[in-house]
Amino acid sequence: MASIRPHKNGYRVEVCVRGQRDSQVLRTHREAKAWGSARETELLERAAKTPAELHTIREAFEKYRDEVSCHKEGARHEALRLNAFVRDFPRLAALTLAEFDTPHLAEWRDARLEKVQPASVNRDVNLIRNVFTKARKEWKWMEHKPFDGLDLPPDGPPRDRRIHPWKEVRPILRALGYVSGQEPRTKQQEVALAWLVGMRSCMRAAEILRLGSDTLSMKTGVARVKHKMQYVTKRPRVIPLPRRALRLLRVVQHREQCFTVDSASLDTLFRRARDSLMIQNLHFHDSRAEALTRLAREVDVLTLSKISGIRDVKLLLETYYRETPEQIAARIAKPAAASRRPAQ
Template structure:
């Protein structure tokens, strides 16, 4: 059955379906959202009207992906990442996207995994597997479309080694120059704010998303309050004098947000300039590793205090992932403590 076209009604779009003599309609913000709703709704109606339970209707994986996003994904904090991953899969793997969920086997997904490993990093593949496995679990346990999650028999690639990339002062200077920014400068352009955030991240160990979420009402004399962080909890981040000096450079504006830049714009701006510098092995998140290492190496912050600053719930992840002192550095610290 060919899907009808959505029609514009004022600032929104409306689409109508006819099924078994009944008219069903919906209104959405965009034409694409209308078409996605119609495809999912039509599949649901066909499934419900199937009289022989032995006959499994064709339910494209793409429809399941879109239904998951509408029902669950768009309500998560990571909704933007989920939406991008789903759209990329539908665009890059159309053959699998149009397969019925009943026909997708562990072999199909293993072949997809192997192709994906040649295109992107192991970490990205692991994140994709986690997302799509959750979607199949949703189809199994919530929609009762399938009996078994096919990802249960797919071997995950080995977890990559933790990054321990330090950022040198020379590299910091290069990154600031690439954003036309200098130490102590009042940021005015978007690229200045990106450079400022880079410095602020090193001084506070805060994540990029946490910095972009800061509201002026969250800032206190000695700390910044983060109402919600990656692990779902709130956290108070203490401020070194160097971090306070950086905050003083931000001029008052009408916006409640400290940095009024969208995450995608921020990421693109930083990534493009890093690539032009030829040091694209640096990620913005490496500032967290650098900041944590400096707190331990220069300020001798003990691990239990460090956990409160960074928001880690277990010492193991913090030590193994973010702070990786060499044997020589450990020797120096031990001798300095005598």
């Protein structure tokens, strides 16, 4: 029962239901008694509900963003995607976890597929699935699995884009003002050097930009950089660098930070140079696949996996190894032709 006591501004009413306390100061005794009765009923109803009935999708997304995503390397991108769900689907975000189920996910999936590619939807699916897993296993906010029974869109075919050394690499380097063998003095020249390093080392753009005196050893030829899953592994990614990549990095090895350009500027400057040359369907990240395709001729698959950090050989083969059947046929035909030459 509510406790009511005189207060200098009227009457203070206090309620306590199963450990949950609340209080309010009201002008008259009658108002205090009415508020106490109503609030007590409200707390009793709340205490009878399960966590899934108390918490909304929005609350779960915000808790995951503020307590889990913030410790990841890709915290900003996860926050943007979670915030976009809440902004673009307010009706779904307002549902409680108990109300939210497979049909609501299907509604969201179909709406998203009208605007983005299946691969983008599947990336969002993985993030939302992680939120629900956390809410179920650790927070104990829910018991059911909304993703059970949901059909996911098939990913499109993997990219098979190769980078042409004469028609694309040289013009882009020229557009960025790159001079071979010289230390870059502009952001554009740094972008060009980073792209070349990517094509020789299999490194991601974010890993290249982290190279510096404390992460790169020219003596051992090894780089140790932070990566997006380090919050789980607690270890940096150790990258053995090919000789050609080390040769490119010599001009910036004396710097505390090899590259001063940030990730957003790198992407903008590269796209600007590409578009000025009217080169189609070329991404900075294609440099990683190009490097893996070239290195596949020189090292075995286990070494390639170690260099790239890709443990899934299927992913390595289907996504990053981009040599065409015609190129393979032309390459394996050369030794056969040479073996048929008459001995001198």
